[in-house]
């Protein structure tokens with residue numbers, strides 16, 4: 001949902017630029033047209049690519065295709081009304097921006113994803129304002145217009161900028177609470193129902209569920225499973241590989257009962273288990289928040305190699 005909000009802002013601002021270029025296409029020089037198309041293609045590609053990279057993390061091919069597609073389209077539409085050269089400039093910049101954005105979204109560690117989106121949006125909005133200002137100067141748009149006055153009043157501009165980001169941040173934070181809904185759109189989700197659960201009751205009276213997750217080089221088995229809210233779970237993390245692996249659950253809230261084994265640690269009710277090669281570690285916790293949560297290996301490069309999965313808490 002928070003990604004959707006950012007997407008809407010990016011799409012709305014891009015549309016304003018494209019419509020502006022289209023209306024004033026006769027007065028825009030080729031040089032300015034190229035500059036505008038390049039800026040828009042690159043910015044939309046980067047911001048859009050970053051978001052699809054995060055949304056479809058684990059599938060770099062899909063996010064790259066989608067990211068470059070978004071950037072290419074924005075650059076194409078901004079450049080087309082002015083000249084072929086501007087269009088080409090826009091398309092190429094869009095492809096480059098989309099590719100880089102998708103890679104950034106794929107590689108960035110989950111705790112910084114939301115900050116990165118916010119930083120990118122600040123850059124996006126700032127640059128689009130400069131592009132609009134440049135277009136307005138170029139086309140001699142009514143010099144006494146409201147927009148012109150706003151642009152020439154730094155104080156007003158700063159206040160408007162701050163107000164915009166304050167509102168955006170508040171909205172973003174609120175929507176982020178329903179973060180798991182965006183994960184539901186992931187292409188990996190379809191396999192959720194097809195997989196068998198390696199869960200067996202340890203003691204049917206105590207209602208403690210035992211869940212075994214095995215890690216090997218760059219895969220979890222099972223890679224998705226279900227938990228029940230309020231039911232204690234003994235999560236056994238078995239490392240059958242030749243490297244160190246861990247399992248970290250993103251945004252999953254749990255009350256921790258006990259933890260054993262080497263190197264386990266937990267902060268703020270998050271579940272994170274670490275296990276050395278050939279070793280098994282265990283943690284008992286009670287899931288307290290429903291939703292679909294992603295889990296992954298935090299060892300650099302492992303998530304990208306396929307150590308990602310989903311847990312559904314209901």
Ligand SMILES: [Cu+2]
Pocket residue numbers: 218244245246297298299302307
């Ligand atoms: Cu690993």
